[in-house]
Amino acid sequence: MHLRSLKNHLSKYLLLYVLLSMGVGLAVGYPAAGFVHTHKGMFTTLTTVAVFLIIYPMMINLKMESIKLAAKNWKGILIILAYNFLLAPLFGWLLAHGLLHDPMLSIGFLLVMVVPCSSMSIGYTGLAEGNVELATVAMAVSFLFSMIAVPAWMSLFAAQYNMPSPTWILIESMLTVLIAPMIAGYLTRLLLMKRLGEKKFMQLMPLFPSISVIAMFLIVLLIFFMKESLIVQKWSLVLWLMIPNILFMAGTLFVVTWVDRLIRLSYEDHMAIVFAATGKNNGTAIALATMAFSPLVAIPAATVPIFQIILLVVYLKMAPMIRHYFDRIPRKAMPVAGKGDA
Template sequence: MNTVRRISAFVGRWFALIVLIAGAIALATPSTFDGWAAQVPLLLQIIMLGMGMTLRPGDFVIIGRRPWALLLGVAAQFTLMPLLGWSIAHLLGLSAVLTAGMILVGCAPGGTASNVMVFLARGDTALSVAMTSVSTLLAPVLTPLLVLLLIGEDLPVSASELFLSIVKIVLVPVLLGLVLRLVFPRLVERVVDLLPLISVAGITGVVLAVVAGSASTLLSVGLLVFAAVVLHNVAGLTLGYAVGRLCGMPVSSRRAISIEVGMQNSGLAAALATVHFSPAAALPAAIFSVWHNVSGSTLASYWSRRPIEGEDITSRHDASGAAITP
């Protein structure tokens, strides 16, 4: 298992580069990955099962202890990012399909890679894990409603079909993973070191499918979409921290909210875009998968060198075993 841990650590450290190389390969030889788009939901289901297996009942204790911090973070997650996605897409004049992709990224819950980033940033990891878990559980209801509100007039979208997709792709696998951890704790502990590898393999497959399926669109508007994604992510990180500061949250909580708001489950956005719109609509999510890991790790590195004086972060725990997802 020590070898597995070392491989997992290596893959986690170079995740963004691995995904970037995969995207380049798909762009160069898109025909190689014909038909992969149909497997995107399955790949994400596997990733979300891994996320569920990393959860513990104790991850939800913060709901009773500090409901205000959690409520603030989740509210910021589901207001700032959807509105930013819509605003940036319209500001840059993106097509209706790409705008839908930006909005889907904004309406997605947090990804568990954020938990690792918050831990490395000396932030409130317990709050981060709780935000990821609660936003994921709320996603089947909030994501379709927000998408319908922001996209409904531009493209046909069914909130009920989105709801069913998120239940199948996210909620069922996460709950199954949580049950497996409760019923077979020893077995899960034996395989938990493999979860980052599985997650990276899954999101790499998603990127291969999305980029191959929309190669012509990416070649024509790639730089513009990249600019939109960077603006979206950086604005989310910045405004997330600002909200925590304006509401008087401690520095550790501000860091957690910033990273949670700025880092999205872009894999879910890619899956929903592929199923309900087109591979081109999944482009923002595919680019986001690479970029938010670069920006998140950079910010975590910056904050890790700036200890929080006078703050007792007793709620922090090691999140390094969490499955890394987009």
């Protein structure tokens, strides 16, 4: 009972805790800029651990057998790929062309738009009681497609730059944020089911989403703690980047919600799709920008979390309203994965 109360409390005050994490990150990060620079490797490792702890508990609640069913949802997967590799780059190009006049900033902004699927998209989907299995498969497929799509789009956007293929970075990211938590979660589930039995395991289930939420607060704090000096030094640039970022996030959320309802997707599938289509993998984008271009190109990727977190959490808080919006119409029959325990 206490575990479920904790889960409900964190869900109710999610936005408040996110804003608090952002504020603490900035406040503590300001006087500790030198310490952060000196111990950059340690904080990078801590961020990786936090990302792992967001996904790992969700995987404990996930029945691996359901992944096979989700993979049959080819329509949902194709829709996500269309959003990630057609809508996002084209919409991003329109915004960059109209609002960003610095070529390096434009390339950085477009790089963020092309790199799909934030590792937190699965966590958001789970918190919204969406189709976690579809979100997991979509993330894996999007990563595979991005190995070809990212260099292709970036060669069109920035042909004058010699951008290497990000294949190994993407593979490493996929192993870190998807495959490793999935294997660990599956093994943990088997162990707990064997030791506790199904009844006690079901009583323990509310704990895992709570761990994911707390880990999300930690990674938000770390992002703002580590990037505090950049945000303070480039505050005017951050403010200007706010315009295309907010327009992209809000526009994509609106379009995806409207289209998904138009084609009569279920609420569960929509939540998996909307978070996979809107959330961007900022860590990978920052790594690519630093490797292929210059620190200036990394600024858009470093500042996107400011707007991405707020808008996605607000959308998450609107989940009951969105569920009602999707439940008002009859749904087309689609191959929908069994949600298992997620």
